[in-house]
Amino acid sequence: MKETQRITGGELIQTRASKTRQKILVTALKTYSEKGYHDTTVDEIARAAGLSVGTAYRYFKDKKELLLAALEYGFSYIADFADIKEVDILKTDITKALIKFEEIHHKYFDIHEELEGLRHTDSDVAKLYNDFTERALKELYEKFPDMLKTKPHSFEDLRIAIGVMENHCHYCMNFDPDKATRDYMREQTCDLVKYILYKS
Secondary structure (H helix, E strand, C coil): CCCHHHHHHHHHHHHHHHHHHHHHHHHHHHHHHCCCCCCCCHHHHHHCCCHHHHHHHHHHHCCHHHHHHHHHHHHHHHHHHCCCCCCHHHHCCCCHHHHHHHHHHCCHHHHHHHHHHHHHHCCCHHHHHHHHHHHHHHHHHCCCCCHHHCCHHHHHHHHHHHHHHHHHHHHHHHHHHCCCHHHHHHHHHHHHHHHHHHCC
């Protein structure tokens, strides 16, 4: 009985530690999006999370390690953050997926811009970003209907289709076109994506 209590106590401590770590990571992502990585310190992140600086350094040895852990966390939970499902992309109703992509880019504009800058200047961030992109594409491709997988270059087609959607979102994010222009571009983008994915 005592042994069970010790295990339970250990699990509670582990759960508390996991929640503390998660709190630091979420706060770090929020702070990076507001101030940028280079203008943010571990001390600021700790204070914003309501923790002591010492606590933050118990989980992460330095600023760079915290950055990479925060990005890994953000990548791992991006579907939950964005409330997007793979099925939205795989169904013929591409418009729903594209609108969701637009919302993601708008909501996370600041952290997206910061990440893009870091990706081109930091090799560790670039590797993390590229690894996640490849992993996400492969996971999405696994959910492809068999009839699409049998087509030649179907994986490459998926990569191109996602790239087309990303380019549309980047334009809307950076130039904020009026509704008529956005609607027209969305319609044309969806038609192009459908053609890429479903062409015979």
